[in-house]
Amino acid sequence: MPALPDGEPSPEDGALPEWVHGSSPEGFGVYLHVPFCRVRCGYCDFNTYTSSELGGGASQESYARTALREIDLAARVLAQAGRDRPVGTVFVGGGTPTLLPVDDLALLLDAVRDTWGLEPGAEVTTEANPDSVTADSLASLADAGFTRVSFGMQSAVPSVLATLERTHDPERVPQVVQWARDAGLAVSLDLIYGTPGESVADWQRSVEAALACGVDHVSAYALVIEEGTRMAGQVRRGLLPPTDPDDQATKYEIADALLADAGLGWYEVSNWARTPEQACRHNLAYWRGADWWGIGPGAHSHVGSGEQAVRWWNVKHPRAYAERLGRGVSPAAGRERLGAQDVALEQVLLRVRLREGLPVAELSPAGRRAVAGLVADGLLDGRAAVRGNVELTLRGRLLADAVVRALTD
Template sequence: MAPALPDGDPAPDDGALPDSATRDAASRGFGIYLHVPFCTVRCGYCDFNTYTASELGGGASQRAYADTALREVELASRVLADAGMPARPVSTVFVGGGTPTVLPADDLVRMLDGVRGAWGLAPGAEVTTEANPDSVTPESLARLADAGFTRVSFGMQSAVPHVLATLERTHDPRRIPAVVRWAQDAGLAVSLDLIYGTPGESVDDWRASLDAVLATGVDHVSAYGLVVEQGTKMAAQVRRGDLPLPAEDDQALKYEIADAALGAAGLHWYEVSNWARTPEQACRHNLAYWRGHDWWGIGPGAHSHVGGVRWWNVKHPRAYAARLEAGLSPAAGRETLDPQAVQLERVLLGVRLSEGLPLDAVSPRARHEVAGLVADGLLDGRAALGADGAAARALLTLRGRLLADAVVRTLTD
């Protein structure tokens, strides 16, 4: 079950933005997130806003979804123009889910064409889709590449059958090298996503998954520690004792193993859970989130942020379609971030990046805590001192990455 939407202020039915949202807009990047809320099977650990065919009910369908999403693209274009937002081509597009590639490739292409028609794509724009390994063919990947997609992120999660079975993933891990090759042959950059800390996953299992990833030669890897979210099937299994949680230090050990293996293979961390072979191969769309740029989220449950105003759409595809068909914004609520919230988010997100967080971004009280964080091995001492003429910054060590939440708590008021 997807988590409840946050509390907030009522969102206007026409989606209009306050004048403050346009301030300094030209200095910020602009991206589009397209949420496709459909999956063939709901995985037991998943709490994303996704639906299988049996969960949808009347009034919503995969067949009509592209047209529905394009209505929100039109709304977004109109709202930004009415707000006097300077014309900005889209720097990044990310199609996520769910499993976007359960839709026909032509539907994904039509959605991208709608974005291109509304704002244009910046030269060299990054256009990514997520995909399951069993939801693509050589032909579908070639169709996406020909239409302007530049990147695909496959939800591999593990190379070990019993781990995939616990996660309720449906693909055959032996298919991974083939889908990577198909995507690369089509001219797409490829990222592989992994999950570590699944109940029953041994250290040897985790090493086998990393070895399988590195054997493909991909240039980007994401690795996330499993979080058992309340309300999911897996949480119920854990509560009943059907699935034993790993030992407390299991995820920390596996993170260290991943960082060492990926680093030895020439992939470098640029965010706590992400590694790329070069800075150019980092996911620019996600970097835009972490750097506080603007994005409009299209789709049920999608979140948006423009100029310090954040809003979120109604969750169910049926309610989302109904509002757009009635000519209304699908937004369920919104908030305008005050300076304290902006500051908190800058620290919360910025400290996770390998570029580090400038120490002038934290309060004087927090700066007094930096020496202690260095002494505890959580922050890099040379970076904190501004060695080699660089600006002083909070840069996580490997241990600091394992305890990033504790560092953030210390650096915020």
């Protein structure tokens, strides 16, 4: 797992600095991290734990009650800063949130609703594995107020799932999607491309299988083999080949073409939706710099905008998280305020990934001068640039990091 960022100490009472006090017109989201998995997949470096890794002082059974204490803390802190307001999006991620009983997930959502209220039409999402839900549990989630579920499909090919150490049967995916739709839930499927040993035909089969489920949202992520993971060790020992950027680029182009032909348009480099209303509003809030509070071990939070913002992150282990809240202190491990240069970089880094892009006028003078060259290289849309906006082409999406460097150097 990656280390927590460096930063200054966060106060034990969790109080926000004075520069972010006051009301804000920006949206407000809540992220709830459920850090449990039945098994740890070999490629995963998320902040998750199996039952054997928890140790004393933390458990799945007590987790929801522990997280309620942070919700209470957040309520006090935001009220003191004048930043409390109804919640527009809730996202329950992990880990595998649906390892918790539905009653626990409903308890957490009820606490968010009772504490801040939900905006009319609020988006409430939970992640799930295909083998961690039933028709009844999905119906109960919908009854509790969830509106959306994101299934970790990853692939439709058994050999690829085996390399990723995923445990579900790919034939179960259409069934759980239908159960979710029958319950009235919007459904997204997550896919991963570039797994060692995955052929182009394997990938096309996976995208087509996802589309055959009739979903209105698909996320597709290039596999990144992170240091410290079991898969990184397998690559280092020669048991698996490393990822191939050219292969991943080809597979991205295949996905984009298939999804577009099926009526799903890209709205962020790794995300496609049938309509703008079916885009994930919670993730859009991250990319657009809205306020959010992250509940749970290792969760990150952000309040304010630009240089008048603060972000912080919680201790990572569920045991340390429970211990701090049990003592009545904030679980935050550190926090930071970005300087002007960092803010400018992040604005470009995040917003250029969106189909809506960002205004050329918001770039630095050097960034504005770089636009023409990026258009000539086929990385930015020329017509959009004439209108005064920075928007990626398909080639630009494949080389988004290079575009960001050119716009911010």
